[in-house]
Amino acid sequence: MELIDLTLIWVGIIGLGVFMYVLMDGFDLGVGILFPFAPDDESRDAMMNSVAPVWDGNETWLVLGGAGLLAAFPMIYAVFLPALYLGVFLLLAGLIFRGVAFEFRFKAGSQRHWWDRAFFGGSTVASFAQGAVVGAYIQGFETDGFRYVGGAFDWLTPFTLMTGLGVVAGYALLGVTWTILKTEGRTQQWAFRLAPWLLGIVLGFFVLVSLWTPLAHERVMSRWFDNLSWLWLFPALTLIMALAVFHWLRKRAEALPFIGSMALFALFYIGLLITQWPYAVPPDHTFWDAASDPGSQLFLLVGVLFLIPIILGYTAWTYWVFRGKVGSGGYGH
Amino acid sequence: MELDPLLLSRIQFAFVVSFHAIFPVFTIGLASYIAVLEAIAFRTGDPVYQKLSQFWIRIFAIVFGMGVVSGIVMAFQFGTNWSVFAYSSANFLGPVLSYEVVTAFFLEATFLGILLFGRDKVPPGLHLFAACMVAIGTFISSFWILSANSWMHTPAGIEMVDGLVQMTSWREAIFNASLPYRFSHMALASFITGGFVVAGVSAWYLVRGRNPRSSRKALRMCIVMLAVATPLQLLVGDLHGLNTLEHQPIKVAAMEGHWETRQGAPLILFAIPDSEAETNHFEIAIPRLGSLILTHSLDGEVQGLTSVPAEDRPPVGPVFWSFRIMVGLGMLFIFVSLAGAWQLWRGRLFESTRLLKLISLMPPLPFIAVLAGWFVTEIGRQPWIIYGLLRIEDAVTPSLSGWMALATLLGYIAVYAVVFSAGLIYLRRVILAGPDPIEAADDDRAARPKRPWSAVPAGAVELNSQRES
Numbered sequence: 022m023e024l025i026d027l028t029l030i031w032v033g034i035i036g037l038g039v040f041m042y043v044l045m046d047g048f049d050l051g052v053g054i055l056f057p058f059a060p061d062d063e064s065r066d067a068m069m070n071s072v073a074p075v076w077d078g079n080e081t082w083l084v085l086g087g088a089g090l091l092a093a094f095p096m097i098y099a100v101f102l103p104a105l106y107l108g109v110f111l112l113l114a115g116l117i118f119r120g121v122a123f124e125f126r127f128k129a130g131s132q133r134h135w136w137d138r139a140f141f142g143g144s145t146v147a148s149f150a151q152g153a154v155v156g157a158y159i160q161g162f163e164t165d166g167f168r169y170v171g172g173a174f175d176w177l178t179p180f181t182l183m184t185g186l187g188v189v190a191g192y193a194l195l196g197v198t199w200t201i202l203k204t205e206g207r208t209q210q211w212a213f214r215l216a217p218w219l220l221g222i223v224l225g226f227f228v229l230v231s232l233w234t235p236l237a238h239e240r241v242m243s244r245w246f247d248n249l250s251w252l253w254l255f256p257a258l259t260l261i262m263a264l265a266v267f268h269w270l271r272k273r274a275e276a277l278p279f280i281g282s283m284a285l286f287a288l289f290y291i292g293l294l295i296t297q298w299p300y301a302v303p304p305d306h307t308f309w310d311a312a313s314d315p316g317s318q319l320f321l322l323v324g325v326l327f328l329i330p331i332i333l334g335y336t337a338w339t340y341w342v343f344r345g346k347v348g349s350g351g352y353g354h
Numbered sequence: 355m356e357l358d359p360l361l362l363s364r365i366q367f368a369f370v371v372s373f374h375a376i377f378p379v380f381t382i383g384l385a386s387y388i389a390v391l392e393a394i395a396f397r398t399g400d401p402v403y404q405k406l407s408q409f410w411i412r413i414f415a416i417v418f419g420m421g422v423v424s425g426i427v428m429a430f431q432f433g434t435n436w437s438v439f440a441y442s443s444a445n446f447l448g449p450v451l452s453y454e455v456v457t458a459f460f461l462e463a464t465f466l467g468i469l470l471f472g473r474d475k476v477p478p479g480l481h482l483f484a485a486c487m488v489a490i491g492t493f494i495s496s497f498w499i500l501s502a503n504s505w506m507h508t509p510a511g512i513e514m515v516d517g518l519v520q521m522t523s524w525r526e527a528i529f530n531a532s533l534p535y536r537f538s539h540m541a542l543a544s545f546i547t548g549g550f551v552v553a554g555v556s557a558w559y560l561v562r563g564r565n566p567r568s569s570r571k572a573l574r575m576c577i578v579m580l581a582v583a584t585p586l587q588l589l590v591g592d593l594h595g596l597n598t599l600e601h602q603p604i605k606v607a608a609m610e611g612h613w614e615t616r617q618g619a620p621l622i623l624f625a626i627p628d629s630e631a632e633t634n635h636f637e638i639a640i641p642r643l644g645s646l647i648l649t650h651s652l653d654g655e656v657q658g659l660t661s662v663p664a665e666d667r668p669p670v671g672p673v674f675w676s677f678r679i680m681v682g683l684g685m686l687f688i689f690v691s692l693a694g695a696w697q698l699w700r701g702r703l704f705e706s707t708r709l710l711k712l713i714s715l716m717p718p719l720p721f722i723a724v725l726a727g728w729f730v731t732e733i734g735r736q737p738w739i740i741y742g743l744l745r746i747e748d749a750v751t752p753s754l755s756g757w758m759a760l761a762t763l764l765g766y767i768a769v770y771a772v773v774f775s776a777g778l779i780y781l782r783r784v785i786l787a788g789p790d791p792i793e794a795a796d797d798d799r800a801a802r803p804k805r806p807w808s809a810v811p812a813g814a815v816e817l818n819s820q821r822e823s
Contacts, residue, residue, distance in 0.1 A: 073467075073470075073471065074467035074468075074470065074471040074472070075467055077422055077463040077464075077466060077467065078460065078463040078464040078467065080422070080426065080463070081455065081459045081460050081463045083426070083429075084425075084426060084429045084455050084459055085452070085455045085456065085459075085460075087429040087430055087433070088429060088448065088451040088452040088454070088455050089448075089452050089455075090448075091432070091433070091440060091444050091447060091448035091451060091452070092444065092448025092449045092451070092452045093448065095440065095441050095444030095445075095448060096441065098432075098433045098437075098440055098441070098444070098448075099433060099437040099438070099440050099441035099444075100437075101433070102430055102433030102434045102437060103433070103434060103437045103751045103752075103753045103754060104753070106434055106751075106753075106754065106758055106762070107758065107761070107762070109430055109433075109434055110434075110761075110762045110765055110766075113426060113427050113430065114765060114766075114769050116423060116426055117423040117424070117426075117427070117769055117773060118769070118773070120419060120422060120423035120426075121419055121420060121423055121773050121776070121777065123419065124415055124416050124419045124780070125416075125776055125777070125780055128416075128780040128783060128784070129780075167437075167441050168437075168438075168752050168753070169437070169751075169752075169753045170752070170753060171753065173753075173755065173758050313444050313445050313448060314445045314520065314521065316445070316521050317444075317445040317446070317448060317449050317521060320449050320521075320524055321448070321449040321452050321453070324453055324456065324457075325452070325456060328456045328457065329456065332456065332460045332464075335460075335461075335464055335465075336460070336464055339464050339467055339468060342468060342472055342475050342476055343467070343471070343472075343475065
């Protein structure tokens with residue numbers, strides 16, 4: 022046993038990276054999901070402007086997640102991607118349409134509504150695919166060593182359909198509370214009206230997943246009910262946080278609903294990790310089975326520990342530069 | 355008909371990587387050009403440079419966007435279609451690709467936001483800083499990705515243990531034998547590509563008598579750069595070829611169309627290579643020149659394709675022809691650049707309409723040359739995915755069936771067809787609209803209609819639709 026458990030450190034780093042992705046790309050994918058429901062074109066312009074300068078940096082956390090998994094937990098990379106083959110294609114196709122819609126929409130003239138649809142469709146499909154990945158991770162994979170040996174559609178079950186829809190609703194909640202923070206006037210009023218409904222839907226999914234997961238998966242059932250003495254804290258905290266967000270929405274607070282929604286996501290996320298711990302590729306492989314060589318983990322760790330704070334620094338600076346309310350007009354470049 | 359997942363995966367990878375590569379090869383060069391324009395504008399305060407920079411940033415935004423979305427596909431392609439390769443080389447590839455993300459991608463993506471939307475939000479010095487960060491990011495990114503790619507051609511610093519890559523030396527693996535040559539070759543290719551696109555568009559404006567002041571400045575800058583870069587590329591390419599001869603002699607044999615190992619090999623100008631019969635048809639060759647170029651002696655020995663068994667040879671035709679297309683275009687680039695530089699030196703460049711017309715036709719060609727170059731090196735690597743260590747047929751995802759690979763291949767072709775054509779249409783619009791007039795430099799913010807943030811001012815597009823209708 023070494024002095025420091027590199028694998029555990031890497032679980033922390035990848036965990037943080039994926040969580041950063043979920044929060045940041047979550048709200049801009051959410052803005053896309055809400056696109057067709059916005060009151061008018063001016064609102065859509067404002068919503069798009071609010072994420073245009075930052076979406077690319079947000080999406081980069083996903084690339085870091087992919088590359089980081091290959092570096093630290095190659096088994097996850099080599100099992101998840103073949104197992105979710107068609108889902109991954111949907112995710113990427115969605116992200117492509119969403120990404121180019123930013124630049125293309127404003128140049129399209131009379132064709133603009135097509136890029137509105139591409140932005141909405143791409144964001145929704147990508148979010149759904151990510152939710153299905155979460156569901157598949159709970160379900161587990163049929164493997165032989167590091168090789169996936171299941172079928173092309175094993176990942177697509179009623180359970181993963183539901184987790185997919187759950188993440189779409191969750192991202193929409195992040196998107197709507199972000200919109201409250203960044204817009205004013207009619208757009209903001211619309212977002213305030215919509216937010217409580219979305220919060221209700223997200224809570225509904227939370228209850229559904231919490232009931233369905235242990236019933237469908239033996240492993241989770243025993244894990245949850247052996248640790249009931251403290252695990253009940255999670256639903257309790259989730260409920261309290263949700264009530265707080267309802268309250269802030271009623272009080273017309275601008276920043277607190279977004280922060281509260283992010284806190285809700287953090288609770289869901291930690292809950293998922295506790296449920297799955299210590300399995301990287303359930304039901305057979307733990308994070309330690311899935312890890313790369315300590316030498317490779319260490320070689321990357323040195324750089325990452327040095328660079329991630331710098332990245333967080335200049336990312337924060339960009340958000341600071343583009344702080345405040347966004348107009349539907351504004352300026353080109 | 356039996357669908358072969360291996361063949362379809364290779365076609366898919368070739369398709370998505372080719373589609374992706376054309377964007378960075380342009381944006382690496384263009385990012386540096388924009389940084390230079392921003393720096394001159396910052397120092398001199400000359401509005402011409404600011405207008406030029408704003409114009410090329412609009413083009414950059416569209417192309418970079420397409421590069422980002424096609425690049426995200428690449429991040430997952432190893433796992434989806436080549437999971438055995440990904441898993442077995444993860445100890446090296448994983449950290450290298452991760453370093454690319456943390457040292458380059460975040461830098462590019464974050465500062466691009468400032469470059470595109472921050473001109474009025476940050477002080478001019480910081481805006482220039484953002485332009486430099488984007489440019490530096492593109493170079494760091496190409497360093498890491500080419501390190502990974504070069505390592506697949508000239509693996510070093512590792513040993514294979516039970517089919518898995520184990521590191522023995524990071525330095526040897528990252529700075530492997532072909533990296534310096536490949537990196538220089540690619541960096542020059544990026545400058546040549548960016549240079550010909552900017553020169554081509556500027557020449558096209560001059561032929562039409564539009565934006566004369568800014569177009570002359572831009573064309574002059576590019577011609578001077580190209581006159582240095584294109585001959586230099588010939589030299590670097592030759593050195594890269596000699597390095598390949600040392601480490602991958604069979605690839606060079608396919609490039610040159612040499613079947614037999616012999617002394618005093620000819621330089622084959624034209625032939626139809628025939629892998630079945632292991633010979634060339636309709637060969638036109640210059641005796642002994644092949645040996646002279648490759649070994650620097652008239653009767654040096656050059657290894658032929660038949661020195662290895664047929665299953666260890668790359669497909670000869672595509673490598674042979676791609677190489678000739680690349681070299682032929684390279685010669686054309688040198689000729690056009692030097693002709694331009696000669697006319698510039700005589701002070702006649704802006705009057706020589708025929709030369710300007712020729713330059714305005716150039717922009718598509720460097721892309722073809724770059725793709726041809728990639729075809730040479732990547733098809734020439736076959737049948738190995740890691741040269742000499744792992745064969746492609748052992749690297750493909752075991753659970754992948756033929757129809758899955760076909761479905762996603764068709765899917766990517768459909769998605770890219772839509773996105774790429776739309777991108778080209780919008781690029782055309784931006785180029786037709788041209789840079790903003792210089793006189794309007796000071797009062798354009800007041801006059802600008804309320805429009806969302808995008809790389810193209812609304813006026814330009816509307817003006818255009820009138821012009822086109």
